[in-house]
Amino acid sequence: MPELEVAGKRWTVAPASNLLDALNAGGCKVPYSCRAGSCHACRVRCLSGEPADAKPEALDRLQRAEGWRLSCQCLVVQDLVVEVFDPVRDGIEAQVLSLDWPAQDVLRLRLAPSRPLRYSAGQHLLLWNDEGIARPYSLASLPDCDDWLEFHLDCRSPGLFSDRARLLAPGDRLRLGELHGGALHYDPAWDTRPLLFLASGTGLAPLWGLLRDALRHHHQGPIRVIHLAHDPRGHYLAEPLAELAAAHPGLALQLITAAELPEVLAQFRLVSRQTIALLCGDPASVEDFARRLYLAGLPRNQLLADTFLTREA
Incomplete structure (x- = not known):
């Protein structure tokens, strides 16, 4: 034994x-x-x-x-x-800069690490609270542009980490664990290719960083962003996304609800088989999106996807 x-x-x-x-x-x-x-x-x-x-x-x-x-x-x-x-020994201390609620059930958390953190848009970072609870969250911030690390926490359901996060205040401390990359990234070599961003809920967080990364690189191809929410109130980045769409003629924005999803999927068409698709959200939504893209003729190696699961308290 x-x-x-x-x-x-x-x-x-x-x-x-x-x-x-x-x-x-x-x-x-x-x-x-x-x-x-x-x-x-x-x-x-x-x-x-x-x-x-x-x-x-x-x-x-x-x-x-x-x-x-x-x-x-x-x-x-x-x-x-x-x-x-041990987050105290092996992690990095970070201070809470601000918290706000862009939607009723979405907490936007901004942190300042105690030392510079090198990361890329679309990566994940492990957050530890003072009770020793750790959860991975995608970074919504953009390196070299934002002076903070930004995270979007889905607080619709009870969660050991998210419930405690509701009680945080500016000046409070968290610990940062391992930084690691998922499937999502932006490659400047895609410059002229159509980009398709598909997100459900707070799966929009990493895509928000990647979208701004593509625009920062002056992406020349058309960009389409589709955000799926339970209801219209769940489109928590509707205003900043609309502002980007107004400033960039090649960017198209579509905000849809769960009730509208079947019709949207049924009518979906690719503008080009050269499209690069980036998907993020809960597994069921990502699977629905991916299946429709396959049927529409998107090669599998042009689809990048991350999924997340919410653990209840």
Whole structure:
């Protein structure tokens, strides 16, 4: 029977136990969100021994060389000595600059990190609160343009992190965990190709940064933005998006609700098979969008998508 050791505490676990489950069962309180190897909230460092890793490509070579593993993707097959990620020791402190509600259930959070953070539009960042709860959020800010890190939190449903975030005030402190890239990015080489941004809910956050990144690079091809919300009040960036559309003739904006989605999908046509599509939102919406794009003839390698899941309290 393999043994786990964390901070001097040692206990036996069943062979091939999931490492995340074994650590939490042993009282280590390792956070997690997706359990799919995407959010990186459950990252731990293996000091001795090696687990069976189902997704080694999820971390870069340097992180793996330092012993970091995603515990949700690992099985305990031999004795392991593990160090749990400590946001105080391993993270970056950030101060809350401002909070506002661009929609009733969307909290816009702006943070100032204690030291400069190099990132690209569309990346994710792990946020830790003072209760040790960690969640990954997409960056809505644009590097070299915004003087803050911006996040859009969906607060429609109860959540351990989002409920606490409602109580934050300017000057409060959070910790920043690992920065990692999802599928979404803007490539200046796409300069003349049509761009299609499809978002549901706060899946608009990374696309807001990427859209501004494309415009900053003076993108020459047509750009179409479609935002899906539960109702008209959910189009929380309607005004700034409309302002961008008014300033850029090549940018078309379409705000739709869930009730309108079937008709929009049925009538959807590609302006060109050279289109690059960037999708972000809940899995069901992203799947609906992606299916329609495939039927419309979009090559699969021209579709970039990120999905997010909301964990309830």
